[in-house]
Amino acid sequence: MRRICFLVFFLFSIQFVNSQNFISGNVINKKGQPIVGATIAIKDSYDGAVSDSSGAFKFLHNVEAKDTIIFTAIGYKTYEMQLTTAEMNTTLKIILVEDITEMEAVIVRSAGSFMAGSNKKGVMLSALDIVTTAQNGDVTSALRSLPGAQQVGEQEGLFVRGGTAQETKQYIDGAIVPNPYFKGAENYAQRGRYNPFLFSGTTFSTGGYSALYGDALSSVVLLNTVDLPERPDVGFTISPISLEASTQQIAKNKQASWGVHYGLSFISPYFNILKPRIELFNGPTYHVADANFRIKTKGGIVKFFTSFNNNHSGIREANIDSNYLKNQTLVKNDNLYYNLSWQEQLGLWRLNWSNSLSYNKDNINGEIVNNLNQPERFSANEFWMNSKIFAVLNKETVFQTRVVLERKLKQLDAIRFGAEYNYLNNNLTYRATPSRLRENAQALFAEMDKYFSNKLAVVLGARAEYSSIINKINLAPRASIVYKVGKAQQATFAYGLFYQKPENSQLIINNNLDYLRAHHYLLNYIKSSSKQLFRIEAYYKTYENLIKTTLANGQQGYNNSGSGYARGIDVFWKDKKSIPLFEYWISYSYLDTKRNFANYTDLLRPSFATPHTASLVIKKFFLPIKTQINLTYSFATGRPYYYFQPHANGYTLKDQGKTITYNNLGLSFNYVPFVGNEHKKARLIWVATISNLLNSKQIYGYNYAYSGLTKQPILPATRQFFFLGLFINIGTDRTQQIINDNL
Amino acid sequence: MPTEEYQSAKLRRSVHRSEILSSKKFKLKTKSIQMKKATLLLMAITATMLSFAQSAKYVEAMKANLTLLDSAKTTADFNAATASFERIGNAEKTVWLPYYYAALAQIRMAFTDQSADKDVLAKKINEFILKGEAINKNAEFYTLRYMNATLQLMVNPMERWQTFGAEAETAFQKGVKMDANNPRLYYLKGLSVLNTPEQFGGGINNARPLFEKVIALAKNANNTDALLPTWGGEEAQQVLKQIDGK
Numbered sequence: 001m002r003r004i005c006f007l008v009f010f011l012f013s014i015q016f017v018n019s020q021n022f023i024s025g026n027v028i029n030k031k032g033q034p035i036v037g038a039t040i041a042i043k044d045s046y047d048g049a050v051s052d053s054s055g056a057f058k059f060l061h062n063v064e065a066k067d068t069i070i071f072t073a074i075g076y077k078t079y080e081m082q083l084t085t086a087e088m089n090t091t092l093k094i095i096l097v098e099d100i101t102e103m104e105a106v107i108v109r110s111a112g113s114f115m116a117g118s119n120k121k122g123v124m125l126s127a128l129d130i131v132t133t134a135q136n137g138d139v140t141s142a143l144r145s146l147p148g149a150q151q152v153g154e155q156e157g158l159f160v161r162g163g164t165a166q167e168t169k170q171y172i173d174g175a176i177v178p179n180p181y182f183k184g185a186e187n188y189a190q191r192g193r194y195n196p197f198l199f200s201g202t203t204f205s206t207g208g209y210s211a212l213y214g215d216a217l218s219s220v221v222l223l224n225t226v227d228l229p230e231r232p233d234v235g236f237t238i239s240p241i242s243l244e245a246s247t248q249q250i251a252k253n254k255q256a257s258w259g260v261h262y263g264l265s266f267i268s269p270y271f272n273i274l275k276p277r278i279e280l281f282n283g284p285t286y287h288v289a290d291a292n293f294r295i296k297t298k299g300g301i302v303k304f305f306t307s308f309n310n311n312h313s314g315i316r317e318a319n320i321d322s323n324y325l326k327n328q329t330l331v332k333n334d335n336l337y338y339n340l341s342w343q344e345q346l347g348l349w350r351l352n353w354s355n356s357l358s359y360n361k362d363n364i365n366g367e368i369v370n371n372l373n374q375p376e377r378f379s380a381n382e383f384w385m386n387s388k389i390f391a392v393l394n395k396e397t398v399f400q401t402r403v404v405l406e407r408k409l410k411q412l413d414a415i416r417f418g419a420e421y422n423y424l425n426n427n428l429t430y431r432a433t434p435s436r437l438r439e440n441a442q443a444l445f446a447e448m449d450k451y452f453s454n455k456l457a458v459v460l461g462a463r464a465e466y467s468s469i470i471n472k473i474n475l476a477p478r479a480s481i482v483y484k485v486g487k488a489q490q491a492t493f494a495y496g497l498f499y500q501k502p503e504n505s506q507l508i509i510n511n512n513l514d515y516l517r518a519h520h521y522l523l524n525y526i527k528s529s530s531k532q533l534f535r536i537e538a539y540y541k542t543y544e545n546l547i548k549t550t551l552a553n554g555q556q557g558y559n560n561s562g563s564g565y566a567r568g569i570d571v572f573w574k575d576k577k578s579i580p581l582f583e584y585w586i587s588y589s590y591l592d593t594k595r596n597f598a599n600y601t602d603l604l605r606p607s608f609a610t611p612h613t614a615s616l617v618i619k620k621f622f623l624p625i626k627t628q629i630n631l632t633y634s635f636a637t638g639r640p641y642y643y644f645q646p647h648a649n650g651y652t653l654k655d656q657g658k659t660i661t662y663n664n665l666g667l668s669f670n671y672v673p674f675v676g677n678e679h680k681k682a683r684l685i686w687v688a689t690i691s692n693l694l695n696s697k698q699i700y701g702y703n704y705a706y707s708g709l710t711k712q713p714i715l716p717a718t719r720q721f722f723f724l725g726l727f728i729n730i731g732t733d734r735t736q737q738i739i740n741d742n743l
Numbered sequence: 744m745p746t747e748e749y750q751s752a753k754l755r756r757s758v759h760r761s762e763i764l765s766s767k768k769f770k771l772k773t774k775s776i777q778m779k780k781a782t783l784l785l786m787a788i789t790a791t792m793l794s795f796a797q798s799a800k801y802v803e804a805m806k807a808n809l810t811l812l813d814s815a816k817t818t819a820d821f822n823a824a825t826a827s828f829e830r831i832g833n834a835e836k837t838v839w840l841p842y843y844y845a846a847l848a849q850i851r852m853a854f855t856d857q858s859a860d861k862d863v864l865a866k867k868i869n870e871f872i873l874k875g876e877a878i879n880k881n882a883e884f885y886t887l888r889y890m891n892a893t894l895q896l897m898v899n900p901m902e903r904w905q906t907f908g909a910e911a912e913t914a915f916q917k918g919v920k921m922d923a924n925n926p927r928l929y930y931l932k933g934l935s936v937l938n939t940p941e942q943f944g945g946g947i948n949n950a951r952p953l954f955e956k957v958i959a960l961a962k963n964a965n966n967t968d969a970l971l972p973t974w975g976g977e978e979a980q981q982v983l984k985q986i987d988g989k
Contacts (some may be wrong), residue, residue, distance in 0.1 A: 037819070039826040044834045046804050050819070050826045058816075074863060103863050126904075230909055520823060623940055 564595025
């Protein structure tokens with residue numbers, strides 16, 4: 001029994017009698033700098049400390065034989081060591097090794113791109129910034145306020161860094177959108193088909209984009225649709241030019257949702273009031289119907305989006321070659337688009353499977369009519385008149401499937417690879433002559449991100465593409481290197497080779513054309529804080545194999561003999577700090593570009609490019625008047641214009657000049673009468689928009705008479721545009737969303 | 744005699760066959776087995792005493808840390824309190840309160856330190872919440888989730904309210920579903936309402952009933968465990984006093 005008592009006493013003695021030792025030391029990094037706030041803990045004990053401003057720590061601990069001491073600090077790798085009795089009485093010197101973390105590391109893929117979306121690092125704009133800057137519900141108009149894009153008013157699309165609109169491709173959830181814009185008459189730009197609220201993330205690459213994408217010489221726009229909506233919703237829009245209704249419903253378990261939307265825009269009554277300088281005899285009318293569903297899976301999501309669009313418009317405007325004749329154009333467009341994507345975590349791999357199927361039909365009729373609007377006919381030698389009398393029926397089916405597999409490696413390193421398959425069937429009937437283009441195209445691509453430290457990272461990628469028409473494999477390497485030059489500052493150098501197939505209309509005439517090719521070199525510097533961002537990027541681009549238009553005995557043809565270059569500087573400054581509750585950004589682009597392409601007779605500054613472009617965007621919500629005011633001002637120096645007179649075997653540069661500078665001040669007011677009143681079942685928002693508030697004269701270029709002796713300016717249909725709309729939402733609060741729609 | 748002990752006795756007997764040849768020795772052995780039983784019993788008592796001792800140690804350490812947390816002013820103070828709670832949590836493994844307080848200390852620091860990177864801290868706070876919830880998922884963690892969402896919202900309210908405002912609201916609703924009488928949930932909600940402009944459904948008049956509810960709930964709260972969180976009631980009284988003082 002005595003032995004037992006002794007045992008009990010002994011056990012208690014461990015608890016209370018054993019002497020305590022001081023454990024002390026310093027925590028430093030590889031450079032010998034103290035690490036402040038590192039935590040030091042003895043495993044499975046309460047004892048430990050936090051390092052002070054000199055990296056020092058000291059604490060009491062009952063030493064046991066197998067104590068493990070653990071050091072942790074944000075941004076460093078955790079370090080564990082066995083504590084030996086010898087170390088108890090010395091001052092420990094602990095060197096922690098830097099850990100590569102998302103918070104500390106440089107941001108790859110930031111050169112050449114603007115990311116908008118969630119709160120992810122490297123994002124420069126919010127999804128809200130895109131919708132609040134978008135005019136007429138067009139994402140592209142918001143992107144035009146960013147540096148690198150030109151202010152081209154007479155054509156839809158994005159003209160990026162000396163590239164044509166065709167050199168920018170759009171993707172939704174990873175799959176191509178072959179026809180992102182409505183179709184209109186020549187020189188009248190159309191808006192994008194898709195509502196900005198469909199998207200939660202937008203990446204606008206102005207150059208040097210990832211090897212995951214191809215077939216675009218200048219730029220890609222990557223749009224990601226929203227995942228599951230947060231609340232069910234029913235909405236209506238009423239304005240003098242449009243009616244819309246939509247609903248979005250969510251399953252009870254919040255794992256799935258569906259939505260439908262229909263919109264009708266009819267602009268003619270409105271134009272009748274504004275008295276445009278052109279005569280409208282049909283429309284313009286736009287029908288938009290879309291539907292979607294989204295299903296959450298175990299480790300991902302399946303998204304489906306489909307839209308059917310139809311638009312038609314008929315215009316008449318003065319024919320420049322005569323005093324009383326008019327050019328008449330009737331355009332009808334049907335567009336059907338399906339997009340199905342599946343993102344899933346499959347073990348260590350992230351799968352991204354994107355599919356799109358698109359059917360587009362353009363039906364365009366050109367006539368020359370007299371003042372009674374009866375068609376006129378001309379003799380064969382008046383070919384410049386005959387060229388305006390035509391009928392085009394263009395039916396295009398495009399299918400794309402893309403698989404991308406991504407695997408995160410240690411720290412932030414990652415590899416990605418995948419493949420895509422494209423099918424094209426294009427039936428073109430031009431002046432009753434049918435022709436057909438069929439193509440199968442494949443691509444393989446791979447990319448890896450490698451971080452050497454928080455300060456240095458590289459991205460290496462490559463892409464191989466094959467088109468059954470061109471019957472050649474091309475190989476496009478892409479690379480970038482990022483270095484942290486200071487606190488919240490980084491510099492990137494990027495290089496890439498980019499290929500693009502000639503346009504379908506060109507391949508139909510000459511199927512011996514080769515890929516167009518461009519090299520991009522970018523040097524980018526970014527300094528950012530949570531409320532301010534400064535970005536400057538210099539670039540140099542070379543263009544090879546551009547398509548040139550030839551004339552041989554009056555017959556039009558194409559070859560790959562074109563070339564060009566573009567170089568410039570893009571500056572972007574966004575500030576939410578200097579003036580409280582006031583947000584603005586400024587963009588400036590300098591562009592020096594020349595190209596010899598299309599019917600150009602020499603290396604010339606293209607008619608869509610100007611040396612200086614600038615934008616200012618301001619947003620402010622005025623609470624006392626319950627109104628948000630958004631302002632966008634755009635400026636561009638004059639653009640060159642040319643007249644290349646056609647003759648039997650080529651073109652001659654007959655005349656050239658430069659347009660006046662471009663100014664556009666847009667203003668929008670969003671009045672929310674019941675803001676914040678959660679008890680109201682229906683919510684109303686009044687939206688008033690004015691484009692070109694200062695009524696500045698805007699000239700986009702000139703049309704020439706065949707002789708080249710007279711010209712007429714290319715102008716917008718109306719100089720100003722006014723919009724007043726009422727948005728009604730029932731059931732849920734989407735107030736803020738609608739405030740932000742429509743500038 | 745339990746079979747097991749009998750078996751072991753038999754085994755021992757066979758091993759030390761020479762020792763247990765005589766029946767006297769065998770009797771002695773049986774006595775030694777009874778002794779062993781007593782030893783086991785005593786050891787069990789000791790172990791219980793030890794665990795009591797450990798629990799006392801836990802309570803003592805927690806109380807000391809709570810004092811530290813209540814008096815914390817600087818970032819270093821809060822970090823020290825967090826680290827200390829984290830060590831207790833890691834050592835104990837089966838109690839949720841240390842992780843709860845580790846997170847709470849970080850949240851208080853994040854709200855006071857203007858220069859702190861809120862997104863980095865939010866990530867750290869969330870780790871504590873997840874560790875604590877793995878042990879015992881309760882409404883208190885929803886108060887932390889609410890504050891953590893608010894913390895991230897404050898970085899850029901205009902842009903973030905849609906995500907983090909919704910996240911805070913979800914935390915409030917889930918918390919209330921779990922414990923409709925938790926005063927801290929209503930206190931946090933009251934603060935949010937108070938700080939929301941009247942035009943958006945906020946303001947003093949909308950917040951007052953919430954704070955009054957907090958005070959009533961806090962009075963009725965019957966905390967048997969001194970370590971459980973009690974904040975909210977006093978703070979609500981302070982807020983109401985300030986409002987009425989204006």
